[in-house]
Amino acid sequence: MNDAIVIVGGGHAAAQLCSALAEAGQGARVHLVMEEGTLPYQRPPLSKSYLKDAAETLQLHRDAQWFATHGITLHQGDAAVAIDRAARQVTLASGQVLPYGQLVLATGTRARTLPGLPAPLQNVWTLRSMADAGGLRERLLERTGTLTVLGGGFIGLEVAATARKLGWEVQVFEAAPRLLSRSASPELSAAILQHQLALGTQVQLGAAVGQFELDGERLQALQAGGERHAVDLLLLGVGAVPETALAHAAGLEVGNGILVDAGMKTSDPNILAIGDCTAFEYEGRRVRLESVQNANDQAKVAAATLLGQGAAYRPVPWFWSEQGGLRLQMVGLWRDGLEPVRRPGANPASFSLFHYDGDALVAVESANAPMDHMFSRKLLEQGKYPTRAQAADPACALKSLA
Ligand SMILES: Cc1cc2nc3c(=O)[nH]c(=O)nc-3n(C[C@H](O)[C@H](O)[C@H](O)COP(=O)(O)OP(=O)(O)OC[C@H]3O[C@@H](n4cnc5c(N)ncnc54)[C@H](O)[C@@H]3O)c2cc1C
CATH class of the missing domain: 3.30.390.30 (FAD/NAD-linked reductase, C-terminal dimerisation domain)
Incomplete structure (x- = not known):
């Protein structure tokens, strides 16, 4: 029987799972399949310290030597493109086929985009990856102009605060009547609004956005809150959607994320899923979380499941954010x-x-x-x-x- 564990991902959850399996002496069974060309790195700094300083480097979870020492096989820059559940194998973009005994999907999320706003555009950014952060940082360190942020969520507000520190004029448009309306209480939202205003960020709430004016490859202006606004640089911070395409195509049960049980098993017991891409039972409802805590703790539970130890994910979720x-x-x-x-x-x-x-x-x-x-x-x-x-x-x- 094939005892290979194939992990598809390469973010926080995948890195933590590699650590847990390596600690258990099982590294040699692991294949880590990564769409991105780099080793797994920390994402939180990308909207904070990394954006402020050209000298700041990526914070890797583990270096190449560590993966080699533990016998983990890396497939960098080679996305998984199909799962054959009957044959228990994964096909990569390069054409390589990896047989698995157990498969773990740790595919994270991708940035939500707006209908009517074509992509890519030279002056419009989303922020998920080091490639996004590198490009945005280069532009922000020019320290000139106005940054328009669409969306008053964590990433938008963190970048707004960073850009203010770098000397940018910053305008945030949020469609809801308050900031962070899905994740923070109204009392905290109000305090964050006051803080952002004190930093000099302009914030418009209840601002529906539409009618994008393009000039070739650039976004020239948009309508927000009933007025036309010229755009120098725009950050689209309107949330993220779970990366479920592979799971969906393979016929796994998917809702707002890949559905998993408390042991991180999907509807196919040979396939687990962990991190931002999962939807799990929490206090009688299904939730999907985007946090380092969730990625790390689900990975630890998945390791126990893969090793036949039995474990259940019963989290007390926690999260942090830094805004100037x-x-x-x-x-x-x-x-x-x-x-x-x-x-x-x-x-x-x-x-x-x-x-x-x-x-x-x-x-x-x-x-x-x-x-x-x-x-x-x-x-x-x-x-x-x-x-x-x-x-x-x-x-x-x-x-x-x-
Ligand atoms: C800018 C930013 C700031 C953040 N700040 C905070 C913070 O302050 N606090 C906090 O708790 N959380 C923060 N988060 C959220 C946190 O980083 C995520 O919750 C965490 O990264 C989730 O880990 P993950 O492994 O599930 O997904 P990710 O880390 O997103 O990794 C998913 C990986 O899977 C890869 N992938 C997708 N599809 C395939 C495929 N078919 N084949 C191969 N690879 C694939 C992707 O390229 C990606 O590298 C932040 C996120 C971002 C983007």
């Missing part, structure tokens, strides 16, 4: 209908929001309050909830409750 001196950290998933309790920090820019459903603590959002984040994460992991009075009282040490 504002460090945001979230634990748990905020949703509508929760009751917020504010915990003040050492200064007005530092606070946490504890979100309750009845007596149960569901999520905590921290701004420049890393200790609150650390201890509330511990509390949520242990299923321990501070009372509202304890949460609101900065003199009550969360550490003592954990």
